[in-house]
Amino acid sequence: MSMPKGFKARKGYATVTEIPGGMDYRSIAEKMTESGDKMNHATARNIFLKAMMKIAAPIHELYQLDNCEGSIMTTAKDPEFQSGVIDIMDELSVSNIV
Amino acid sequence: MSNVLESFFQQVGKTDLLTRDQEIELSKLIESGDKRARDRMIRANLRLAISIAKQYQNKGCDMEDLIQESSIGLIKAIDRFDWRRGFKFSTYACWWIKQSVRRHIASHSASFKLPAYAKNMMFKIQQVINEYEEEFGERPTQAEIAEALGVSHDMINAMVDCAMPTVSIEKTVSMGSDGGSKTLKDVLPDESEEIDDVLDRQKIISVMRQALSTLTPREERIVRLRFGISEPDDDHENYPITQEEYDSLVTSKESAQ
Numbered sequence: 001m002s003m004p005k006g007f008k009a010r011k012g013y014a015t016v017t018e019i020p021g022g023m024d025y026r027s028i029a030e031k032m033t034e035s036g037d038k039m040n041h042a043t044a045r046n047i048f049l050k051a052m053m054k055i056a057a058p059i060h061e062l063y064q065l066d067n068c069e070g071s072i073m074t075t076a077k078d079p080e081f082q083s084g085v086i087d088i089m090d091e092l093s094v095s096n097i098v
Numbered sequence: 099m100s101n102v103l104e105s106f107f108q109q110v111g112k113t114d115l116l117t118r119d120q121e122i123e124l125s126k127l128i129e130s131g132d133k134r135a136r137d138r139m140i141r142a143n144l145r146l147a148i149s150i151a152k153q154y155q156n157k158g159c160d161m162e163d164l165i166q167e168s169s170i171g172l173i174k175a176i177d178r179f180d181w182r183r184g185f186k187f188s189t190y191a192c193w194w195i196k197q198s199v200r201r202h203i204a205s206h207s208a209s210f211k212l213p214a215y216a217k218n219m220m221f222k223i224q225q226v227i228n229e230y231e232e233e234f235g236e237r238p239t240q241a242e243i244a245e246a247l248g249v250s251h252d253m254i255n256a257m258v259d260c261a262m263p264t265v266s267i268e269k270t271v272s273m274g275s276d277g278g279s280k281t282l283k284d285v286l287p288d289e290s291e292e293i294d295d296v297l298d299r300q301k302i303i304s305v306m307r308q309a310l311s312t313l314t315p316r317e318e319r320i321v322r323l324r325f326g327i328s329e330p331d332d333d334h335e336n337y338p339i340t341q342e343e344y345d346s347l348v349t350s351k352e353s354a355q
Contacts, residue, residue, distance in 0.1 A: 021326025028323045037316065048324050051317035055309040062305050086325045088306050 052076035055085055103162060110144045118186065125181035139176050139187075140169075146188055147172040150195045157203050158263035164199055171198025212260055220257050222247055 023031070025041035025048070032039050039047075056075040060067050065075075075081050116124065116139070127135035147168040155161050175191035212220075226246045230238040238246070244254045267283040313321065321327075 023323045023326070025324075028320055031323060032316075032320070044320055047317055047320045051313050051321045054312055054317070055306055058305045058309050059302065062301065082325075084302075085306070086327070088303055089310070089321075089325065089327055091303065 049076055113141045116142045121187045122181045143172055147195055154199050159203055159206055167198045167202040168195045171195035220261055223257055
């Protein structure tokens with residue numbers, strides 16, 4: 001019996017293949033390690049997802065969505081959400097972000 | 099046709115046409131300054147003005163405007179008509195009415211002014227089309243017109259676009275089931291973004307800007323790398339040089355020593 005269709009089947013994985021100039025977690029880890037912040041690909045992924053959750057949380061609040069960590073993590077991993085974040089980060093003056 | 103225009107046509111139709119003798123008699127009275135005679139002459143010849151205006155409909159102007167212009171031409175003709183020459187008034191008035199209508203169409207049929215060379219080119223294109231149709235019984239292609247005139251295909255394309263009549267967005271296109279008429283603006287889809295979507299987007303951007311400002315430099319850098327968003331060149335504190343750059347610096351320093 002085949003597996004039930006879920007989130008991954010509906011939305012796919014968030015990959016960098018379609019982001020021009022985007023890096024995979026291993027390359028990010030290498031780059032960070034080169035510049036003195038030693039980390040492996042899993043850490044890079046964790047930090048990235050934590051950042052995405054920080055962005056997703058106020059959006060959940062704005063639209064009165066479920067505010068539990070699992071639900072926010074689902075949004076953080078959503079490729080459509082990440083694509084929206086890229087669009088908005090591009091729109092915003094990048095130097096103003098931090 | 100609008101109700102106003104319809105009732106105007108009915109009114110005009112009630113006025114009797116003038117005989118040759120009546121035309122002369124009225125012209126004499128007009129010469130002596132009789133305003134009622136002038137008015138009667140105008141009303142009796144409005145049918146002629148309308149029939150000429152109708153010949154120019156579908157040229158990009160409203161029928162009401164064409165009738166107004168043809169009436170102005172008719173009045174000019176009445177004021178200048180010389181009954182002593184022996185012509186029928188309609189023969190003389192035709193020229194003035196047509197001139198008035200044509201001038202109006204030339205200046206109002208397009209919403210933009212075309213330079214003289216473009217008008218000339220459009221005239222030449224029309225000439226080629228007429229001659230071709232007469233000779234071969236079919237319309238020439240744009241490539242054939244371009245070849246005949248010795249101009250580029252793009253130029254013909256541009257001229258064809260310029261020759262397109264402009265249509266008012268208030269133009270009535272159909273009658274609704276409830277008896278009300280629908281204009282082009284009622285049926286054309288609005289492809290611009292909905293105001294709700296714009297407001298939503300602004301709200302999201304504001305929330306995200308705040309959220310992005312809470313990221314640590316480390317998180318921000320990883321997000322940037324993941325999304326391929328370039329790092330600021332001048333922020334050396336958060337974005338120190340890479341190992342490769344460090345190595346090349348060390349090498350150049352060593353070689354200098």
